[in-house]
Structures are given as C-alpha cells and as structure tokens.
Amino acid sequence: MRLRSADTVPFTFDGVTYQGVAGETLAAALIANDVKLVARSFKYHRPRGIMSAGSEEPNALVAIGRGAAAEPNVRATVQEVYAGLEAFSQNAWPTLKTDLMAVNDLASPFLGAGFYYKTFMWPKAFWEKLYEPVIRRAAGLGGLSGKPDPDTYEKAFAFCDVLVIGAGPAGLMAAFVAATAGADVILAEEDTALGGRLLAEVEDIDGAPALDWVAGMEAQLRVMPNVRIMTRTTVTGAYDQGTFGAHERVDRDGLKSAFWRIVAKRSILCAGALERSIAFPNNDRPGIMMAGAVRAYVNRWGVSAGQRVAIYGNNGDVARTARDLTAAGIEVVAEIDATQAQVIRTKGRHGLTAITVEHDGVAEQIDCDVLAVTGGWNPTVHLTCHMNGRPVWDDKIASFTPSAGAVPGMVTAGACHGVFDTMGCLADAAQIAEAVVKNLGMKVVPTDLPDADATPYQITPVWSVEGKGRKWIDFQNDVHVKDIKLAAQENFRSVEHMKRYTTQGMAPDQGKSSNVVALAVLADVTGRGIPETGTTTFRPPFVPVPIAAMGAGGAGMGFAPQRFTTSHGASVAAGAPMIEAGLWYRPSYFPVDGEKTWRQSCDREVNMVRNTVGIVDVSTLGKIDIQGPDAAALLDFVYANTFSTLKVGRVRYGLMLREDGHVLDDGTTARLGEMHYVMTTTTAAAGLVMRHLEFVLQVLRPDLDARVISVTEQWAQFGVAGPKSRELLNAMTDAPIDALPYMGCMDVNVGGVAARLFRISFSGEMAYELAVPARFGASAYDTLIDRAAALGGGPYGMEALNVLRIEKGFITHAEIHGRVTAFDIGMDRMVSLKKDCVGQAMSRRIGMLDDGRAQLVGLKPVGAVKQLSAGAHLFDSTAAPVRENGQGYVTSVCFSPTLGASLGLAFLDHGRARHGKVIRMVDHVRGLDAQVEVCDPVFFDPEGGRVRG
C-alpha cells in the first residue's frame, strides 16, 4: 500500500506489470503493490517475503532481466526501480505460488542439518552421479544464463588519506572532520542516498528534521575538492596494507557495475548496525518483517506492508515503531513486549493473517497482516573481521562490538562501534575522526556537534521462544533452532563446527541477520556463555560481487595485451591467418590464388625457401643488448658454451641451462664489440631470459660489471633465407655483403638507414637476418617482399618455418620443453667444463647423463600408415601400446615437401643407439598406429653445405 501519491513507472515481477516510483527499491515497490510472496527458501522452498530494507536481506532474492543479461540473486531491497524493469522470482517451479519443490518442506523431519552426510553415504558412486545433482536441483538460488554476459563492467583504483565506510550520522560527521582537517577523503555509501539510518527514522537534529542536517552536511562535503562521495558503493572486503575492495552499482548504458580497489592510509568504519530477529515458531511467513524495515518503508518510501500491524520486540524500538506507524495512519493492533509475552504461533501460508500471543499462560490470537519484529541490533562488525579479528561481546547492548586494531589502520565509530543513539554516534564519530587526522599529522578544525536524539538504547536479550513449529534463525540457508541443537547433540559444539554442520551464516549471507541469534542458541544448548562460544568468521565479500566486475576488461581479447610486429598490416593484407605466439601475432602462411589448404601454401613456401628466397618477420625473438667490461664473463656464466672466445663480428649458437641442469632456452648471440654483445632468445622465453639475466647480475654474480637491456622492440628483424638471399640483400644494402661469412655479423646501410646484418640460418639455407630500427620495419618488410618477388621468392609463415627447421633437426620449445637436458638433445659436449655456468654442476648429476634417458631422434614412417603425430607415444614394435611399455614421445612432426615424406622429432629411450631400428608410434587420442624407423634428427643436408653457400 502506497501512503503518498507519487509519479510512477511500470515494472514487472514474474510477468505481472506493476507501478513503482523510479529510484525506490524493488522491495518498496512490491510492498506498495501488496506483493507479499516474493521468494521460495533455499532448501525447503518455504514461501518467503521481504524481511529487511537493506543489503542484508536474506529472503527477497530475485533475478533481474532476461536472456544472457539476466542477473540472478539480486536483493530486491537494493535493486532500484526504473521504467521497464523486469524481475523474476527464483527457486520455484512451476510458479512462485504453486512451487512443487515445496514437498521438501513436508519431508523436513528427514532433511535437517547434516542429513545428506548420513543419508547418502552408500553406495559411494551414487553421490556424484545421482544424489548431488538431485540435491543441487532441488536446493539453490538463482541460476546463470550460461551465455556470455553482454553487459560491461569496470574495475578501478582509488587512493585517499581517510576512507569513511558508511554515510549515516557517524560517517557524515567523520568524513566532515577528516575533510576539514585537509585529508583526502573517500566517503563510500552502499545506499543511493546519504543519511544511513536517518533516512528511515523520524528524528530531529538541531530542532529540524534530521534529513535537513544530512542535506546540509552533504552540500558541504560535495563542494570540498578533497572529498569524493561514492554512493551505491559497498565496501566488500578489508585486505592488507589499507586496501579495500568495493563494489559500485552503476547500471547505466550497459555499464553494470564497477569493482574498486581503494587504498587508504586510515579507514573509519561507520557501517552502522543490523537488526536481528527472534526465533519464534514459524517466524518466516511473508509479512513478518524487521521492525526497523517496517519503519524504513513507511518513513522513507511511503509504503506499508499492511494495514494491521503487530509489533513484537525486546527494546525501545517497539514503541518507536508504534509511534511512526500510528502517525502514518496505520493501525497498530498489538505492541508485544518480548520480555513479558511471546508469539507462539503464526498463520497464513502466503502472507501473515494472524499470530497467537502467550502471556502468563494465556494464549490469544490476534489478526494482523504484518508482524514487526525487533530482537535488538548487531553492530556491523564484518569488515573488522576480514583479517581474522574476533569481535568482543558487550553485555550492555547484548551483542558483539569490533575489537580494537582488528584491521590495521581501521577504527570504528557510531552504531558499529556499539553506540546506538544519534547524539552518541555524532560525538563518537567526531572524536574518533579527530584522533585519526591528528595521527596523520593534520590539524583538526573544531566542529560544533549538533543537538540530536540521545535516548539510551535499552535491551533485554530474547533469543528464541518455545513452541510448536520451526523457529528460523538463518532464513537464507534455512537453518532453524533444532538444527543448531542437533549439531550440538552430535558434538559439533564448536561454533565453527556448528556452522559447517548446519550451513548457518554461510555463503552470501555471511551471518548478517542470523549470526548472533545462532550463537546465543548454541551457547544455551552447550551451557556456555555467548562470549565463550564466540563468533564464526565473517569473510569477504560483505555482499556478493559479480566475478565479471572483478575481471572487468579481461574477457576475450582483453585477457592479455596483443603484440603486433611492424609487418602485421602487410601480413593481414596478404590474407595470412595470424596465430598468437607469446602474445605476438604471427602469420601462419600466405595463401596465393588456387591454394585451398594450408598444406598447399606451406609446401610452396618451403620449396620457395629451398630454391629461391623467402622472407619472414623474426622480430618477435627476444633481443638483449649486453654491454660492459664483464659482458663476456656474464655470457660464459649464463650459457653452457663459451662466448668470451667469440671474435668481434661473429655469431655463435648458445644453449642456456637452468640451475637444475635442464635446458632453459637457446639462441644466437653476436659480438658487436669487445664489450658489446646482442643476445637472441626464443619468442616465448624472451621475458624469462631477460629476468634470468637480471637475476644473475643482481643476485648470483653482482661482481660482474655488465648491463643488460631489452632491444626486442627497438629492432624490426627479418629473416631472408634461400639460395638467392645474398643476391637480394646485395641489391638493398648500400655496400656489398659478399664478404660476410656464415655466422658473421656486420653493420650495413639500407637506403641510408643504419642497420645490422647477421648471417644465421634456421632453415638450413644460406640465410641472413636484417635488423632495422623499428620505425622503418614496415617499409623494410615491404621492400624485402617486393625484391624477393622479383627473384621468384616471397613471404613465408610459421608453418613453413616449422617444416624447414624440422627437416634440419633444429629444436624449438616443443623439444626443450623444460624436462630435457643438453645430453638429451645431443648437445652435452656444448656444456663446457673449462668454466662454470648456471646449471653445469647439476647437469652432471647421476642420471642426467644416463644412456637410458629419452634422447632426441628423428622418425620416418616405414609401414602402411604414413602419417606421424605430435604427442604420440613410442613403443617397441611388438609391445602392447600401454603406459607401462612407453619408451618415448613425439614432439614435432611435418610433411616435408623437400623429402616427400612425413618427418618427426621425438624423444626415445636409448634413442641415439637405436638409429635404423623400427618401432611403433601410437596416438591414442587421434587413433593412429604407425611403424616408424628411428634415425638421426637431421634429415636434410646433414653436412650443412647449403648453409655455407
């Protein structure tokens, strides 16, 4: 029922159109439309209604929107109404009113806490296949759409001197004090408006409505440049070094929400308090609400959940609620003092119709449509517990208050500090905030405290009521008093054990509404006091945070940066499919007219390189500039082989080991000057090798006077490979290059641009690599391609590059995959014993030089099956292809157009001694079974005549 007229917009709930006021909560709008039944409970599918007016709501979880954008488990008490909003109930089938799963409720005597631990023990295999899926279908909350979320999310970072969490009276005062002292302040408020509890209460401050004071404070804070007010922002977790997670609901133009990381030198938690219920029989019917929520709906939103309201509680809020409702013209049919009388029965399955009250042994039925309940208030201590702090019991308020210093840099003020009257909150916050800014070395500007309500909070604890029917404690997880008693009876007496046995306080709820009542019941059952019983652990996040917000920007291609070579545009324009390698995008092959498969293109490109000239962009390989008096010593230390003996102007292949003696990476290093080298790494290990060199220089050998810096991006580098490579380059460089020997390097000029030329080969052909400053990369590539075309050559991609190197038996990280040694790849003699190097000692360990190790070999098919397969396993030709008989595995395969056969590289036990033997290759995944001959891994031009030209 709406108490005051307002402009409305249409929205729907379960397909029925209603009218709501834009900006009010969905809960308020449903109440205005007399919708009582809004959800089914988690386990028993009990009909449930709205219970609270804040993010602590345990019952009214709904799905918003439909299709891929649908968002489950949204609290109706938080969701704002807008024109066209579509909300749906959850966990009910076929409809909310006639939910067939409510049969669970009838079976409740069998479904108590821990039932599945006992019931579904046997047979064991049934758990995963039958019991768990059935239970999961029956219980639960909303579901995900299963489709990619079309909405966008953000993540963002913020920094401040003082983070004030919560903008009720205490938060506003704390923020004001900190801000006037000059601190950078962030005031984070979960609600859409500032004011906290004052938004929901009828109170005066300085003789005027409290909201006037709130508006005045907000106006002052908004104009201060050092204050940032973040509404709709829930601080969800407290982490190390003053870092907080916060979730901001944005809901604009497809921008759903933002996840903030706020770093604050100090924080003041002014999170207020949450009202708790009383565990009386059937206290979960729609219409039974928290008294503070009933007031919030009437006072703030102008809506009432009923016309005949009974009020039941153990503190001064009973009278306060009666006063506010009466003033709003709502009939208060009973004010029940819970310390004198008890509600022992409630009626109305889909909405409350009556309660029965027992007083001095006399029971009386009272007709009512709303029961407003207050069992007292619990300070919102959650954030103070996120770093394992334990709150402290305070008898005066019969609840827990935060322990001091639980989160470094954080203090608490106001209701969450255990101060419940407005005047007290303001004074507490001012005092606490002054201490905080003083501690930061700032000067406090004295603030006059306004005059506010100072009625002391008085409470007599009442936790649960005897009577027939379940007395619900944790509404979200369907836990009632008997469950807790059962836990204690079965010796799950520790509060943490009770939590796990019953599920009380778990999951999104984190015990917001249920925790203290549950502890009190457990304390009672076990005969301990509440302080001795203690609390369970409140964990982050304080409210659910969409993973999409935490991972904002990381979906799809946003997962990692994309790295593009200077020739990228030309490759794409040539129609080359691009593949990702170490974040870089590289062309697979360059299809020309008439080629229908990648193999046709690849074969042509291989033949092209073997017969004329091919161009490939190799800029992605890591390049590290190494200079200094000890540059040579550094290289001798990080490479297994020797580089100090390398002559200036020459290049050498190098093998790098890890500390454990296995191969780390390989590549070529050129000596540009006496104290100057440039190292090449593989594309994938470029960062790894750079880090390794830094580690060696900073930690292992700080005595070495050498400096390293990456020049990977400085130089665009192109492989020019094939018999016509020299001819091509001679026409491009300002001076002839004929004198450059194999494994030599020289400075050259290309059209007046200083460039570097290396005569190295990864194809087995006479080949060069030309490096130009990256700004000229695109232009140099285009020129190379034009010149190559004139010689019958052209570009080649990764596929052809791979075939060329397999034909030559050159390794890549497919072979040096982290588990192989120099011995395994036949390079043991490269590990120089004349000097020390990283990994040398460990590479000599027993077992590392064992002939039985899997060694690099070549494979050729010799049976009917001509196909080889990378990842296949190797067996004796007569052995059964089972794991126990495994003798090795295939790492790389290709079809060689040069040799007209499939070739493979593999690791095989005793491999080098088995050249010429026929073994069996089985790929269980692809269903391949082939007879293969073991051979030397160098298939083509083993003498290396071609590379020397």
Place this chain on the structure above:
Amino acid sequence: MVELKAKSPCAGLLPLTVGDVTLTETEQGPMWSVAPFQGEEKACVAALKKAGVAWPDVGARTENAMWFGLDQVIVFADALPPIPAALTDQSDGWAVVRVSGGVVDVMARLVLVDLRVPAGTVLRTLVGYMTAHITCLEGGSFDVMVMRSMARTLVHDLTTAAQALAARGASGGHI
C-alpha cells in the same frame, strides 16, 4: 635505390577524443638508455651535466632525461658524449601516448598506483596488463609509455576506459 619510410608506433591509431579525454601520440625523438658501469655513476653524472643533461632522481624526469629502472636512465638526445656506461639506442622501442583532459578517472581504471604525485614523477607500473612508464605532466596530463608492439592494446584500453566513463554521464563525476 632503396628508400625506407619511417612510421610511428601509433600511426593510424591516434589522435582520438572520447568524452573529454584526448589521446595523442608523443614523438619522443632519439632516446638512449644510460646504465653506468660499476663505480662510474659519478663520472657519468658529471659527463652528462657537461653535455647539458641533468641526471634524474629515482622516479623523476628532468628536461631531457628520465629515470628508467635500477641503475638506468633514459636521455633524450641525438647523440651522447663517450661516457663509462652502457649506451643503448631505445628510440624505436616505445610507444608514448599523451592522455589529457578528464584524465584522472580514466587512468584510475587502468593504473593501480596512486597518481596523486607531483608533475615530473615517473612511475613504473602496469597499465591494464602492460608494463609501462608513466610520466606525470603539468596540468594533470600523463605520458604513458609501453612497448611499441603494444600500442594498439594501449589505445584500446584507454579508449575503453574513457568510453565507460563517458557512459556514466555527467553524474559520473560523483565517483
């Protein structure tokens, strides 16, 4: 005769304006990394001073030099005098994007360090998932420097952040 044409890292990507954020490419010109050999720091500082280059403190930028990392600075100059340091041409290795306009909120979406620092500060940090050097300029603008190959991702990330900010509308300022 071969003629090579130069192309800047952000060619074809910038300039861009999204909402009240403007992205332009900063062309740095020639730049050298300078890493003094052991015990030669003072000699390097003095030699560069003579050449008119003030050695930057850790985390700072001077008129023609910026801190770059451990024992490493960048000097913006066509050529350097011979000094006892590793000198490496870095002119082509980096993409630099100037972010100006309503910048702080855009940067706050990508950068996880506190940007409330004086102009002239150089930060080595992440922008999104990219390692970057950020130079804080007078007037609240920033020069963001990432590896040349990542120019497109940098522009994409900055654009996306600016678009999301613009989607919040005028009241986005409350954040």
